[in-house]
Amino acid sequence: MLALAIHLFWLVPLLPLLSAALLAILLLLRRGAGDADEPLTAAIASTAALCALLLLLLFDLLAIAGALPEQLVFGEWLRIGTVAVRLSFVADAYSLPAATLVTLIVWIAIRFSATYLHREPGFPRFFLGIGLFLAGMLLIVLAGNAVLTFVGWELAGFSSWLLIAYAWERPVATGNALLVFLCNRVGDAGFMLGIALATWSAGSLEWAGLAGDGSMSMVTARLLAFGFVLAALVKSAQLPFTPWIARALEGPTPSSAIFYGSLMVHAGVYLLCRLQGLLEQVPDLLALLAVVGLATAVYGGLCALVQSDVKSALVFSTVTQVGLMVGCCGLGLFWLAACHAGLHAAWRAYQFLLAPAYMHLARRPAPPVPRWLATQAWWYTAALQRFWxxxxxxxxxxxxxxxxxxxxxxxxxxxxxxxxxxxxxxxxxxxxxxxxxxxxxxxxxxxxxxxxxxxxxxxxxxxxxxxxxxxxxxxxxxxxxxxxxxxxxxxxxxxxxxxxxxxxxxx
Incomplete structure (x- = not known):
């Protein structure tokens, strides 16, 4: 029974992907959009997320008992020259807690959305996008090699574009989705560069093998790490790629909660933690991460102080916190960045889901801009214009x-x-x-x-x-x-x- 349970590990990312495929079939058959079909649509997405969560809790218990290996391989997928790309997963102290938290937050958001989006015209499209997103995020945190992670990277990016343009009849929504799509293509190019250089220089695409045996030259290690670092900075909305995250708020509130408030925005931080062994070989890139993270934290903090709506203030506060996480990675404190990401994801998801009710819960007006910022005309204007x-x-x-x-x-x-x-x-x-x-x-x-x-x-x-x-x-x-x-x-x-x-x- 234990061996059978371990061999079912691949079901964790597959279940939400199957739910998205089933919802797509129902959508093509013109089912799931009416009031009578909404419970079926929500039940399909919710059941898949719940089953994935229960499986992850089982694997968490096995890992605590020492019965779950850290590397799980389910065959070979393809070959790039002499380099094998395997269907491999990692179940270590980084991946299992992250996957459990991701699945729990998405499951809660799905249950919330079933009522929040009642009678919305795009009800089935929303849950289809959430299924794709959960599958992508689980691949990002559980995949054992860069190629499988890139598949999840693209699934998460595609689903975010799909839900930003949720109200596709509005030009603002489609324009914002286009900007987010183009910005993330820059990070995708960096990720593909990292995969290509890993194939050529490291001879392995497994995360455990990217650090090599210490014989990699400094130039090669720097170029290899730079591609993945670029992808991480874009996905986590660090300077100078921050503008896309404010435009992404055009989607429904539940998607903002799990994409840009709590989960996808932390994917870049998770990638940096996964590359710890490689990044420690290039101290200049670590210094760059520290500078970029600190600058992004200051930028996000100043912009958050002058926002006039709840979601914008929350998203710039998120940028500040993620900047601090990237700064911790630059200082070599990867464990602190990982813990910070987990705690922040849980808290920010709660805040975003509560955002629609803030206007009813708040009994006083929003606090004014701090006096020290209001008296500095240039800084106040720059923060208001988001530094152009x-x-x-x-x-x-x-x-x-x-x-x-x-x-x-x-x-x-x-x-x-x-x-x-x-x-x-x-x-x-x-x-x-x-x-x-x-x-x-x-x-x-x-x-x-x-x-x-x-x-x-x-x-x-x-x-x-x-x-x-x-x-x-x-x-x-x-x-x-x-x-x-x-x-x-x-x-x-x-x-x-x-x-x-x-x-x-x-x-």
Missing amino acids: IEPLANSLLTRPTLALGRDVRALDERFIDPLVGAPRDDEHFATGDAADELIRGHGLAGRALFNFADRMQGLESTLLFSGDGAMEKSLQRAAHYADAIESLLEQPRYLMLMVMATFVVIL
Whole structure:
């Protein structure tokens, strides 16, 4: 029985993933959204979280009794060259308490959300996202190697984007989700860099093997650690990547509680604690962590003092506390950072879930800005404007991405659509300067694409209107087939099939 229980360890992250898959099927079948189906939707998510929690409590008891090994391997997943990526999990003093706390908080948030989100149009979408998030967080804290952790890293990030854009019909929600998505892609790039360098330099992707045997050169260890440190700083909203966390509050309060108040924001701190053996070999990176953590703590504290709503004040207070945790990691106090993260996660989850009731519970107005800050005009303005980091993030990330999207759409309208024979709206091009502005390239890349489209359209005209028209007939036939394929791919069921196939290829 003991051996059987140990061999079921992989069920812990799988159960919430299966619940999310079941909710996705019900959503495709148009079930779970009405009042009558809400209890079923909430019960599926709650049961999966509760079963995972009970399994973790069992494994906690086995670990206390010394009957649970710290490394559990369930076969080989894939190979990168000669480096094996195994389905491995860790059950040590870092992972088991973190996983138990994560599952307990998510289970409580699910029970809270079943009533809080009653009759919301996106009720089943919310619980689908929570299931994906719990599976991702459990993989982050329990995975024994960097690749499996990265799968959880992406699941948690995808679910956060899904729930930030929960009210997708609101442009503010979708814009904030885009900013969060782009900021987190920077951290994902660092994580992938760390995986690539670990494969090349350490010859192992297991967390226990990344520190090596001490023979790794300083340059190699520094580069290897830097990729993972970048991922940790972005996920934990440390400077200069802090702006995304305030935008993430656009989602429902329960998702804010477990994502940015208590759990996902601590994932970066957990990753730093997991890399303790590697980071101790690069003291300059530890010094950088100490400086960044202290600066983020000061930034979060000043911004929290001037906020006028509960959730914003709480999230900047969270930034302050997480900055102190990162600073502890930089000072080599990894055990203190881990304990601080656990206590802070529990307390902050309670505060965020209570936030909607604060206006009824509070019997006095909010305290004013401290006098020492109110009398310092520059510091007060800087804190009120959040030190102007958010406009900088918009300029560097969001606006170029939207401009690229407009340029690609213009290229599609001016070149791709005429090439495949799609109907053109001549009135659109005859309205003068306003219409011309819509199709004009933005920036150097946009102008290059615009000129390229003009040249290709001239070539198309030359080919189509000279000769016997054989090429025109061939193109029209190809366009007919392309239109048929496009009409199929636009159907939701085929789109969902393509998304599922993409996940299968990635996994």
